[in-house]
Amino acid sequence: MRPETLAIHAGYMIDPTSGSLTPPIHLSTTFERALDNTYPSGYVYNRDNNPNRAELEARLTALEGGVTCATFASGSVAMMTLIQALKSGDHVIAPFDMYYGIRVILQEFFVDWGLSVSFVDMTDLQAVADACLPTTRLIVIETPSNPQINLTDIAQLAEIAHHHGALLVCDNTIASPIFQQPLALGADIVVHATTKYLAGHSDVLGGALIARAQLPIFDKVRRLQKIGGAVPSPFDCWLTLRGMSSLPYRMGAHHANGLAVATYLASHPKIERVLHPFLPTHPQHDLALQQMRGYSGLFSVLVKGDAEDALGITRRVHLFKRATSFGGAHSLIEHRASIEAPGSPTPKNLLRLSVGLEHPDDLLEDLEQALAD
Numbered sequence: 001m002r003p004e005t006l007a008i009h010a011g012y013m014i015d016p017t018s019g020s021l022t023p024p025i026h027l028s029t030t031f032e033r034a035l036d037n038t039y040p041s042g043y044v045y046n047r048d049n050n051p052n053r054a055e056l057e058a059r060l061t062a063l064e065g066g067v068t069c070a071t072f073a074s075g076s077v078a079m080m081t082l083i084q085a086l087k088s089g090d091h092v093i094a095p096f097d098m099y100y101g102i103r104v105i106l107q108e109f110f111v112d113w114g115l116s117v118s119f120v121d122m123t124d125l126q127a128v129a130d131a132c133l134p135t136t137r138l139i140v141i142e143t144p145s146n147p148q149i150n151l152t153d154i155a156q157l158a159e160i161a162h163h164h165g166a167l168l169v170c171d172n173t174i175a176s177p178i179f180q181q182p183l184a185l186g187a188d189i190v191v192h193a194t195t196k197y198l199a200g201h202s203d204v205l206g207g208a209l210i211a212r213a214q215l216p217i218f219d220k221v222r223r224l225q226k227i228g229g230a231v232p233s234p235f236d237c238w239l240t241l242r243g244m245s246s247l248p249y250r251m252g253a254h255h256a257n258g259l260a261v262a263t264y265l266a267s268h269p270k271i272e273r274v275l276h277p278f279l280p281t282h283p284q285h286d287l288a289l290q291q292m293r294g295y296s297g298l299f300s301v302l303v304k305g306d307a308e309d310a311l312g313i314t315r316r317v318h319l320f321k322r323a324t325s326f327g328g329a330h331s332l333i334e335h336r337a338s339i340e341a342p343g344s345p346t347p348k349n350l351l352r353l354s355v356g357l358e359h360p361d362d363l364l365e366d367l368e369q370a371l372a373d
């Protein structure tokens with residue numbers, strides 16, 4: 001089946017007891033045993049699993065072309081669980097420009113537990129190969145990266161990882177499974193903050209790990225998920241599933257709107273550079289066309305001037321909202337350096353835009369007045 005159909009039907013079933021077309025939200029924390037002491041429904045306790053989570057995991061598995069999926073209460077805890085499945089002394093390679101929250105988790109917490117981490121420029125394949133150690137277990141990539149919008153060559157990185165006996169883990173949050181399929185390009189595990197495009201309405205946090213095969217590390221991930229319980233609630237799963245049914249159509253609109261806004265800003269005299277992989281001026285535009293079928297609404301601009309010039313623009317917009325996050329219907333604008341932890345490599349004149357689902361001409365008019373003298 002095609003993505004538009006999978007986004008609605010994978011893992012879906014009409015409720016057998018009521019015939020309800022829309023799945024009920026199963027709030028029960030516990031499920032009844034039969035007289036023979038078995039669990040005929042397969043469900044035991046809500047932390048282990050429940051029907052809403054099972055449907056969400058089946059749908060994400062199908063959309064990413066994997067074999068199994070574990071969902072979590074946020075994108076951050078999904079990645080944290082994967083790292084918890086490693087051992088002290090293991091080595092992880094991660095992008096120097098990765099989403100800052102996950103960089104903080106690695107640097108501030110796991111290093112104290114004996115994990116060794118190298119932060120590398122993932123556009124430099126030789127630098128990644130040189131960073132590999134006999135203890136390297138995971139190479140983590142985020143393509144495009146947030147917020148510098150650097151791309152990583154997934155197929156080449158998979159070769160490097162496998163050559164060194166490591167797994168390639170790809171954060172696919174920004175491109176979404178509609179436009180990029182890392183598992184088909186050789187990645188072993190895909191990470192998502194379902195909070196963003198998958199759920200798509202800025203109203204529910206969530207995360208997921210999807211694997212291309214039954215990997216031993218995934219058995220540990222599943223144990224941690226069930227025993228630890230950092231899981232999405234049944235209502236979180238239900239909201240995420242509801243959002244996902246329109247994902248392919250929303251992504252098409254995010255692509256078109258984002259590109260219209262990026263193209264406008266690229267020729268504006270107050271903008272130094274636009275970082276958008278589907279603009280021919282992006283240094284990795286060819287790679288974008290090679291490994292992505294389209295793009296989302298998230299990109300960044302470098303404003304001419306300093307942090308104050310960038311912040312000035314955020315004060316003058318009306319339709320764009322000054323808020324963090326991305327992937328929802330409302331367009332957002334954010335001065336990233338204001339939210340990231342100290343030591344972040346994000347330039348001080350960088351604004352990140354999450355172009356939503358409004359009419360692009362209204363967004364252009366809003367930016368035009370915000371950029372006027």
Ligand SMILES: Cc1ncc(COP(=O)(O)O)c(C=O)c1O
Nearest residue numbers: 074075076099146173193195206
């Ligand atoms: C690329 C990327 N991965 C992961 C996360 C973490 O997701 P969450 O906010 O759901 O913890 C974010 C959050 O912005 C992100 O941008």
